[in-house]
Amino acid sequence: MHTMNRRTFLKGAAAGVGALMLPQTALAVRNLPTAGDIAFRFAVAGDLHYAIGDYTEHAENMVRWFNEEREDRGLDLVFLNGDIVHDVTDRYDELIENYLTRLEMPYYATKGNHDFLEDDQSWEGIWGYPADHVVEEGDMAFVFADTSRHDDRSNHYSAADSVWMEETLAGLAGKEHVFVVLHIAQRMEGVKVDNHIWPRYGVGHQDPARAEEGERVMQSLENAPNVKAVFHGHNHYEAGLYLSKGKPFFFCSRIGHTFGNAIGYRIVEIYGDGTAATYQYDPNSGRMVTNHEIPL
Ligand SMILES: [Fe+2]
Numbered sequence: 001m002h003t004m005n006r007r008t009f010l011k012g013a014a015a016g017v018g019a020l021m022l023p024q025t026a027l028a029v030r031n032l033p034t035a036g037d038i039a040f041r042f043a044v045a046g047d048l049h050y051a052i053g054d055y056t057e058h059a060e061n062m063v064r065w066f067n068e069e070r071e072d073r074g075l076d077l078v079f080l081n082g083d084i085v086h087d088v089t090d091r092y093d094e095l096i097e098n099y100l101t102r103l104e105m106p107y108y109a110t111k112g113n114h115d116f117l118e119d120d121q122s123w124e125g126i127w128g129y130p131a132d133h134v135v136e137e138g139d140m141a142f143v144f145a146d147t148s149r150h151d152d153r154s155n156h157y158s159a160a161d162s163v164w165m166e167e168t169l170a171g172l173a174g175k176e177h178v179f180v181v182l183h184i185a186q187r188m189e190g191v192k193v194d195n196h197i198w199p200r201y202g203v204g205h206q207d208p209a210r211a212e213e214g215e216r217v218m219q220s221l222e223n224a225p226n227v228k229a230v231f232h233g234h235n236h237y238e239a240g241l242y243l244s245k246g247k248p249f250f251f252c253s254r255i256g257h258t259f260g261n262a263i264g265y266r267i268v269e270i271y272g273d274g275t276a277a278t279y280q281y282d283p284n285s286g287r288m289v290t291n292h293e294i295p296l
Pocket residue numbers: 082083112113114183233234235
């Protein structure tokens with residue numbers, strides 16, 4: 001999965017595709033090509049909530065599923081999209097040492113509203129990078145940001161830092177593809193855009209005043225032509241797609257906890273011919289829940 005040839009081929013192929021016209025309210029469903037056509041493959045898993053419910057079982061399953069994915073169609077990166085622990089500050093080391101170190105691919109942690117920190121703790125101190133961060137992979141970049149800013153020991157929904165997001169995306173303008181990973185959706189529930197009514201628990205759910213900065217983040221995401229998709233967790237009942245100004249925002253249900261839609265995770269496959277697809281997967285039933293083309 002990691003050969004330079006495949007990535008170079010990806011860049012050349014993607015450059016020839018040009019802009020695809022998007023329908024306003026739907027993306028095409030596609031059949032997946034064979035594994036040999038995959039240039040890069042990553043997973044997004046939200047809401048492990050380590051420390052509540054059957055959390056050791058969930059962590060054990062997650063590690064096994066991702067290592068099996070790597071064996072099967074390949075897996076180059078994993079994003080743990082927030083609420084990695086549940087309202088605790090002293091379980092990160094245990095989770096990392098007993099479980100995450102056994103992942104056979106690089107992984108990154110985005111901060112969620114249940115990922116509490118003591119005053120003398122920092123995201124960077126735990127994971128080795130700040131909560132607002134960019135991971136570059138050849139001609140691609142992955143951007144993730146803190147959506148529970150300002151109060152690290154309460155269940156706090158916030159916008160990402162809109163200035164950081166705007167400047168970061170501007171700095172990545174030369175990248176072919178940018179994917180953004182944010183625990184909490186940046187649009188308030190009930191807002192209708194492109195015929196999509198946004199679901200519960202977005203920014204503004206607790207305090208409508210925060211929706212304004214969330215919309216500034218949305219504007220930055222929508223205005224960056226190389227942002228090809230945004231990935232959210234947080235809402236355990238959402239595993240699907242919302243379009244805004246033609247840009248796809250995908251949810252991924254949950255990988256742990258006690259309630260919500262079926263446990264699962266989202267896979268993204270980028271193919272050597274310059275196309276891409278994403279699907280939500282339920283590993284307990286072996287069922288693909290949703291499946292969409294991502295226009296590159
Ligand atoms: Fe959350």
